[in-house]
Amino acid sequence: MSSVLERFLRYVQIDTQSDPNSATFPSTARQKDLSLLLVQELREIGIADAHLDEHGYVYATIPSNTDQHVPVVCFCSHVDTSPDVTGAGVKPIVHYNWDGTDIVLPDDPSQVLRIIELHDLDQQIGNDIVTASGTTLLGADNKAGVAEIMAAAEYLQAHPEIVHGAVKILFTPDEEVGRGTEHVDLQKLGADFGYTVDGEAVGTLEDETFSADGVRITIHGVSTHPGYALGKLENALKIAGEILAGLPKELSPEATTGKEGFIHPVQVEGIQEKAVIQFIIRDFTTAGLHEKENLLQNIMQEVLARYPHSTAEFTVQEQYRNMKEILDQHPKVVEYALKGMKRAGLDPIQRSIRGGTDGSRLSFMGLPCPNIFAGEHAFHSRLEWVSVQDMEKAVEVIVGICEEVANLVLND
Incomplete structure (x- = not known):
């Protein structure tokens, strides 16, 4: 051999x-x-x-x-x-x-x-x-x-x-x-x-x-000239930043081990009118995946509540089980x-x-x-x-x- x-x-x-x-x-x-x-x-x-x-x-x-x-x-x-x-x-x-x-x-x-x-x-x-x-x-x-x-x-x-x-x-x-x-x-x-x-x-x-899903959050902000933005501009990049800042630290890869799952952002891109965040969600059970996805969606909705003219799409893609x-x-x-x-x-x-x-x-x-x-x-x-x-x-x-x-x- x-x-x-x-x-x-x-x-x-x-x-x-x-x-x-x-x-x-x-x-x-x-x-x-x-x-x-x-x-x-x-x-x-x-x-x-x-x-x-x-x-x-x-x-x-x-x-x-x-x-x-x-x-x-x-x-x-x-x-x-x-x-x-x-x-x-x-x-x-x-x-x-x-x-x-x-x-x-x-x-x-x-x-x-x-x-x-x-x-x-x-x-x-x-x-x-x-x-x-x-x-x-x-x-x-x-x-x-x-x-x-x-x-x-x-x-x-x-x-x-x-x-x-x-x-x-x-x-x-x-x-x-x-x-x-x-x-x-x-x-x-x-x-x-x-x-x-x-x-x-x-x-x-x-x-x-792990069981695994991918999540894509697409944020549609409100763009306008920054010199005349008072009361109008809702920057999609800042919305994305607030969503990321709201993630529980105890559910990050660097804070989990064993049978603990996590929520992990892997890519962010965009401009002030539109931003996209890509996540991977991991858990050893499908129920655990859904719990984490619901938590992430709630964080997104809480942030959006502060931006009344902006919207977001939350898309889940199954990866493996x-x-x-x-x-x-x-x-x-x-x-x-x-x-x-x-x-x-x-x-x-x-x-x-x-x-x-x-x-x-x-x-x-x-x-x-x-x-x-x-x-x-x-x-x-x-x-x-x-x-x-x-x-x-x-x-x-x-x-x-x-x-x-x-x-x-x-x-x-």
């Missing part, structure tokens, strides 16, 4: 950053640069049906090597990287046999990985740590998962003695901008259930996510993953994720799909890092899940 590092170092040097403001799909054509390479490499290891479709999805099948009916399992990762930090010109660095001292990134020495500041880094002493050079993100989110699925596919192809059913591979674009499953063809994929490989610490299995609602109906899907981790010598950690994955949407589309670890840490930042040993364990787990799915069926 040694190919995972070589693959990862190759993939992160390909810029695949997605763009939330693009109207195309994928949102950036450069994502296909990696996807086309993945298709080529899949074919080189003998996976004949690997292809890139018109929407930028990679589909591939490792055929079953048993005559018995075994459920078809899918492994999924996304090729795009976050638009929050540049992904152009990534220079990956492997810090072999790391001794626990601060890792100073050479292209920007102000970027330093310190044990006391970065979660889980203290578990990596003696391991090989991969970082970027300080001016870009690394791209472990989610190229670690891509490399791990590719390495596992290569291993299964090279070891026909491992009994498994059909294994589907799916690489998606645009996950980071919330559109990763927009054009996925589940009928063509043909899987019974799946796993996104897009998690953090080694041994973690995430079977619960807590995958646990679906996974609780398919307990074997989680069981396979837990057994696959134990087969790899890990003590599984089952937990919730304060975010979402492609698996959230896929679960509600009909493909139950929890999230397993990829080893990525400090994602969406220039301090992003991953452990080579964690990536190798993820490869073992992917192979182990394939074995467990076959074993639990064949031994029934």
Whole structure:
């Protein structure tokens, strides 16, 4: 399973950053640069049906090597990287046999990985740590998962003695901008259930996510010449500012943890006549989402009451829902993953994720799909890092899940 590092170092040097403001799909054509390479490499290891479709999805099948009916399992990762930090010109660095001292990134020495500041880094002493050079993100989110699925596919192809059913591979674009499953063809994929490989610490299995909505407040103020504005001007930008100032601090991302949700403004734009505020609302229950949306709407209405000639529109768009609602109906899907981790010598950690994955949407589309670890840490930042040993364990787990799915069926 040694190919995972070589693959990862190759993939992160390909810029695949997605763009939330693009109207195309994928949102950036450069994502296909990696996807086309993945298709080529899949074919080189003998996976004949690997292809890139018109929407930028990679589909591939490792055929079953048993005559018995075994459920078809899918492994999924996304090729795009976050638009929050540049992904152009990534220079990956492997810090072999790391001794626990601060890792100073050479292209920007102000970027330093310190044990006391970065979660889980203290578990990596003696391991090989991969970082970027300080001016870009690394791209472990989610190229670690891509490399791990590719390495596992290569291993299964090279070891026909491992009994498994059909294994589907799916690489998606645009996950980071919330559109990763927009054009996925589940009928063509043909899987019974799946796993996104897009998690953090080694041994973690995430079977619960936030439920998520987007809210857009469009404010229509009253514009007039500022020199003659007395009693007339109702500035939409100031109305927006008052709405933002009225948000409860205890319901902000920086003040919440665990199962607590939040109201988070992500974009403001406008002029004095019209302003738009974009929010994301997060909670682990749909009822909790609605409570926060009602609170936000009440804040908006209270502010508007002070501006009698202005109006506002409050629009809610569903984004995704807590995958646990679906996974609780398919307990074997989680069981396979837990057994696959134990087969790899890990003590599984089952937990919730304060975010979402492609698996959230896929679960509600009909493909139950929890999230397993990829080893990525400090994602969406220039301090992003991953452990080579964690990536190798993820490869073992992917192979182990394939074995467990076959074993639990064949031994029934």
